[in-house]
Amino acid sequence: MEPRATPVPPPMQVRIADDLRIKIERGDLEAGDPLPAVHELARRWSTSEGTARSAIALLKQQGLITGGRGRAPVVRARPVRVVRSSDRHQAEKDLALTPPERRGRTGAAETDMGIPLDRLDFSATYDTVSVDESLASVLNIDNESEVLRRVYELVNPETGYRLAWSVSYIPLDLVHENPELLDSKNEPWPGGTMHQLLTVGIEVGSVVDEVSATMPTTAEQHLWGLDDGVPMLRVRRISIDISGRPVEISDADYPADRTELRFTTQLRKWPKSRSANG
Amino acid sequence: MEPRATPVPPPMQVRIADDLRIKIERGDLEAGDPLPAVHELARRWSTSEGTARSAIALLKQQGLITGGRGRAPVVRARPVRVVRSSDRHQAEKDLALTPPERRGRTGAAETDMGIPLDRLDFSATYDTVSVDESLASVLNIDNESEVLRRVYELVNPETGYRLAWSVSYIPLDLVHENPELLDSKNEPWPGGTMHQLLTVGIEVGSVVDEVSATMPTTAEQHLWGLDDGVPMLRVRRISIDISGRPVEISDADYPADRTELRFTTQLRKWPKSRSANG
């Protein structure tokens, strides 16, 4: 976008949409309330139905309303967001040392969905691929080195919609001594990635999460069953072993309307002899 | 969104947009390349110009293309993202104990923008407000208690666009013994929030970052100078003192096309006597 020049009066669709947004934010329209019908808006603002439609479409893109297709559009309820905490990393590491009976089929990703594990469709596929430049530089390996790639997907069979999705990469050098890792029958990885790395003698010392967000493609929108105007959180997790070497990259997507990422940072304590006022 | 019923053939605009996206993802169209003109798309797909326009608009909403208004729309270059790391929390805490000369006007938010500090427009306003229910429950104080609110904004004077924005809340009980905190002339807070809290005898022990994302409103889009299809990262930072009490909440927004949030989690080491295979 270029710097502003002469201000232009906002187009009609924007004015209508903003007016509706204000009504929503003030509480005149509460979550679940229907919006005025298109023809009603068109009449009130003495504009065409097409323009009124665009106003509605705008609010949809911004994620404030939902519905349509026969139904009146309604104010979107602020959805409950499932929290994904960074404590999970420590928990997964602890889990890797527990006996296999207890690890069992305890997949970390599934347990906080509130859906019984046996009602979900897992799928995970492995293959080996050459890394591109961006992956190679993060994993600190040669360009076009081979990595084990694992694509993981979790689908709710009742709705057909995706609940979780991630791709992870581990340098093949690190895992080839344990062929079990390459066997798709062992899904979901019992105990998770941390345990898998343990079987080849790797202890993860720290985890870096890189977070950004983009809009989903239309294909993603259908796979996840997303409303319009819902961004995707894109998270790259880099696991680093205790010697400081990156050992795994995992790219995961989360719909932003139902996900909150929570990160806790512990700070070092101040020495006791500090000046109480700088 | 409801579960899928009978599949509906995707509308024409979506088909056109998807075709273009595939061309972009395959590399047939590179960043900066212009897209076919609307009338050209309409001709190729034997559809109306309006429909072709919608296809272009769709790709814009998804953040893949930019431009327009006289210019041909071009494939959006993946923008360089400025990293905001959780290491910043420790750094700010360390800074609070350094002598005031060195703290000076070192604002944490500004230093990584690559723009000289004296070329930027700060603004910070204080007031005291009653907390709503959501803030009260996080700060663990009574509903309608008073808090010190600080709204911070940073604007690039050359473009007029916003570069940073946040609101933070501190319970008034905690700060009333240091009236300096209420003086707007002391901006930007020398040494940051950590130092301000130090002056009233509070040491921050941990910081929790809650991250989600939503689409910007049209007003935000103009304030920040955002392209279409760019989500906003919404971050709530909760500072917790060494006794476990929440002492500050800060809500900050970051445009997702130019921001990457990075969080590092240190894990406890395994004991030496561990079984190498579970």
Place this chain on the structure above:
DNA sequence: GAGTGGTCTAGACCACTGT
């Protein structure tokens, strides 16, 4: 069946960009 929004058309006008 009546009413809704979603898609699509055809065409007009405007603001902006390049030359």
Place this chain on the structure above:
DNA sequence: CAGTGGTCTAGACCACTCC
């Protein structure tokens, strides 16, 4: 200037929901 996309109109058809 001609060419571009953005806005807006008027009207048609369809899929869907609710009564």
